[in-house]
Amino acid sequence: MRSLIDIKKLNVKAANTNSQQSLENEKNTIGLGGVGRSKKHESADKQVAGEAIYVDDRSPLRGELYAAVGQSEHAHANIVAMDLSKVKTAEGVLAVITVEDVPGHTDIGPVFPGDPVLALGKVEYIGQPIFAVAASSYELARKAVKLAKIEYEELEAVLTIKDALAKQNFVRPPFTMKRGDSEKAIEGAEHQLSGSIVVGGQEHMYLEGQVSTAEPTEDGGMNIFTSSQHPSEVQKLVAEVLDIPLNKVLVDMRRMGGGFGGKETQAAPWACIAALLANITKRPVKFKLSRVDDMVMTGKRHPFENNYTVGFDSDGVIKGIKIEVNSNCGYSPDLSDAITDRAMFHSDNAYYLDQATVTGNRCKLNTVSHTAFRGFGGPQGMMTIEMVMDDIARHIGKDPLEIRMLNLYGKEDRNVTHYHQKVEHNNLAELIETLAESSDYQARRQTITEFNKSNAILKKGIALTPVKFGISFTVQHLNQAGALVHIYTDGTIHLNHGGTEMGQGLNTKIAQVVAEVFQVDVDTVAISSARTDKVPNTSPTAASSGTDLNGKAAQAAAKTIKQRLIDFACEKYQVRADQVKFENSHIIVGDQTFSFAEFSQIAYMGRVSLSSTGFYKTPKIHFDRAKGKGRPFFYFATGAAVSEVIIDTLTGEYKTLRTDILQDVGHSINPAIDIGQIEGAFIQGMGWLTTEELIWNEKGRLLSNNPATYKIPAINDAPADFRVALVTDAPNREHTIYNSKAVGEPPFMLGMSVWSALKDAISSISDYKQSPVLDTPATPERVLWAVESMKAASK
Structure with a gap:
């Protein structure tokens, strides 16, 4: 009898010719850029070399503190009493907060209420944050939260879907989509079958865990560095819990080590808690979750x-x-x-x-x-x-x-x-x-x-x-995106868009889109962190929409600048618009040819704006x-x-x-x-x-x-x-x-x-x-x- 180990040796064939051909194409086109070509991920070299900077890799800010939270030990219970005296006097602890210390909103639910930033007199799952501390080191913060003494009144917990259905325990009302008379059609059919299936959940298991750093600013605001798929939502929720305007909160997100949806809404709580502690201590606070805490405390x-x-x-x-x-x-x-x-x-x-x-x-x-x-x-x-x-x-x-x-x-x-x-x-x-x-x-x-x-x-x-x-x-209003494009006088291009890079190659693709508009080498296009002060009111990078939305927005910005260059060329050199062409990192104007860098300098001297925003909203959709x-x-x-x-x-x-x-x-x-x-x-x-x-x-x-x-x-x-x-x-x-x-x-x-x-x-x-x-x-x-x-x- 053959074992499975023997069988594994069967059917092992040469590598996929399609995938391999794509890799060969990539080798042959490195540096060319443009749409339709294989171009390696813009951070690939840095990631392989360990040089790519993630939030936890940032050098500590002056006076930086470290956060941890005390977690619920019960799935459903009232908090009867809480003694945090030993937590407050623990080694290295500089601040301890509960929900009573939140100056603004206490609920950070992304769409509907129900997500308290810290527990509100009741806990509803094991691991729910009840209080938070800021300490001089990560280890001291984690040790301190274990010193809390909390008295609970345990309540009945609903732990299965069947139990929830029996109790009609819902977070939102049931909803039905219907066409025709299904019952009549089923009854009249020649055959009928029924069945059921249990479909398990899944842990995101991103390589980089949840992490945020909050830095107070001189005007009472907050700078947030976070591993989030939705910087604008982090900005909004931090502003709300601190009770300050959105324009005083800046969120910066260069790259994530994976997200898969797990950092769309659930990156925000850790940023909010870090910001609350930073606001009280007036010092930067970093909050990162251990792998076990991450798996226990995130959906x-x-x-x-x-x-x-x-x-x-x-x-x-x-x-x-x-x-x-x-x-x-x-x-x-x-x-x-x-x-x-x-x-x-x-x-x-x-x-x-x-x-x-x-x-x-x-x-x-x-x-x-x-x-x-x-x-x-x-x-x-x-x-x-x-x-x-x-x-x-x-x-x-x-x-x-x-x-x-x-x-x-x-x-x-x-x-x-x-x-x-x-x-x-x-x-x-x-x-x-x-x-x-x-x-x-x-x-x-x-x-x-x-x-x-x-x-x-x-x-x-x-x-x-x-x-x-x-x-x-x-959700219709999320189908929109913005972008910001600059051309500098040496012909290099700066791009910022509302999407976030989590390893999927979004920045590489958007750079290719801009390079395609100007017909320049993609390596001349640099993309900076997703920042809420450059492109505002962004949608999350989710729903497979990152390239669709942000690509169109970046293209719109680039086309605006391109048209300005065409108009300037027509006026300065007395040519028709169809006589101005962008080819191979050059601009051809009638019978003259300029490098893209050269013409950028000429346009600047001619007082042409070389910066533009772009915007896109998805058409046709409604429900x-x-x-x-x-x-x-x-x-x-x-x-x-x-x-x-x-x-x-x-x-x-x-x-x-x-x-x-x-x-x-x-x-x-x-x-x-x-x-x-x-x-x-x-x-x-x-x-x-x-x-x-x-x-x-x-x-x-x-x-x-x-x-x-x-x-x-x-x-x-x-x-x-x-x-x-x-x-x-x-x-x-x-x-x-x-x-x-x-x-x-x-x-x-x-x-x-x-x-x-x-x-x-x-x-x-x-x-x-x-x-x-x-x-x-x-x-x-x-x-x-x-x-x-x-x-x-x-x-």
Whole structure:
């Protein structure tokens, strides 16, 4: 009998030719810049050399202090009494604050109230900050908070979604999207099925933990250096807790060591606490969380428990469906309303649901408040319909891919979502057919079926799953961005925009956009920190919108300056506008040619403004929540993945043998960065569905609170044969920045192909006649339980 270790040696092939070709292109175009070329990340060299500066790497400011917080030991309790006398007299302590010391707002909820900066007489999860200290060292601050004596009156805690549903315990009211009469359609269909699934949450596990430094200014203001995806929100909340105007708070964010949504809203509390302590001590204060504290005190991807009832015909075409998504929001609203909405929006994934009812419940539990995570609820919503596809296929004895193809969005009579948005420019069928052919899906399916017939212990599985992901913030006002561009007299360019760089290559892409406008070398474009005094009122860098929004804003600013240069050239040299051309770092004016630097100096001497702001707002989007109708998304990003796995039915151990991905990114601004984003998103999505397990005990304490008890994918978990390709000659037909498409979030959901392939391998035990129940994460234990259940049901 072959072991899985032996099997790993099979199917190991040469590196993906598409990805490798992209890397070769990158080597050949270093320094060229411009849109459509592979250009390495602007901080790559510094990051590899360890020279990139993050917030915690900044040199200590004069008199800098260090913060820590006292945390709740109960999931739900009233604070009866609190003795902080020993904390105040502890070595190195200079200040101790409670919520009573907050001069301004005490609630820092990002959308709805419910997030006190420090506990307000009651605690609602284990780890909730109750008080804060500033001390002369990080270690002394952490030691001091342990000296507090707090008396609690313990209250009943809600720790499961089922309990929250039974008690109707919600952070926001339930919401339903509906089209047609789903109940009647289900009843009238030839076949009916029902099912449910538990979809686990996910820890962000960014390399750089939460950290902020607050520095008092001479005018009673505050400078904040923070690892945040949303500097403007940090600015607003710091101003509110200090009760000062926004123009007295400056937030500076050069780069993050990862965010994934975990630093969209949940970077703000630590900045606010640091600012409160700095305001009292009149000294700079740094607040950084240890890894354990970070995992305990910050929210995760929302766990969901979803269920469905579906009616379908003998071919497997859905006639009616009811879906309920139940999100574990934790103790407060945070972003849960919008996240659950997006789960509802994406409950169709790539499939036409004619008569459909989708309901979302936002369950309040006594755990840390869950928050944004790559995909923002979309992945949890998609899981239900992908389960439906597999379940229908097993029920009527067809290949799941055939059922998926039958139910895809199609032509005029099958191209409107359950929230009444038309699916335009639909390439799903073509994309899937192309991938099925390039990956040899049908031949491999047949080979795998034969393998499973002749192997009693090892079983293989294969699955092809698509993704249709809506691009835009579903909160309309967030779909805007600003930028600031300067040209200096030596021809170099300074760029500042409202987005934040967290490793995804946003700054590199925006620099390429500006370089493209002026047709100059991208290396002449320098980008400074995201700063609230340069570009105000920014939206978070989230929802895969970073390049779409900020790229357009930067382009607008650059075009304004470019037009000024053209107008100046026409006036000074008496030429027509069509005789002024920007080419290869030069400006051609009639029969004269100037270097870009030379002409910048001439324009300056001619008193031409070489600085401009730019602004962009996404067109066409709208949604009437009361009616459940509208166009919440500017466009849809699409992709598909084929994954092949092998499982050991005696142990539940498994391995992903091969994955083929085809992703539509429109006209790619930077193919190398896009492919890197796709690879990373897939692995992160695969980890969410297979290895990354959050565990709370019966008291509501997080047990998986460090890298030893929480397993993210390692290199050995990646597919042995990993192939990534971009759809060619497919510019976005909506007017996006250079007709590109978003790439940050959509490929994350391609990890569902691994989950579906695991189910395919397990189903082979029943000769593909039954669909296994496989909750996520599909750890080896859960795979083994599903195998045993399948064996029992097949007897």
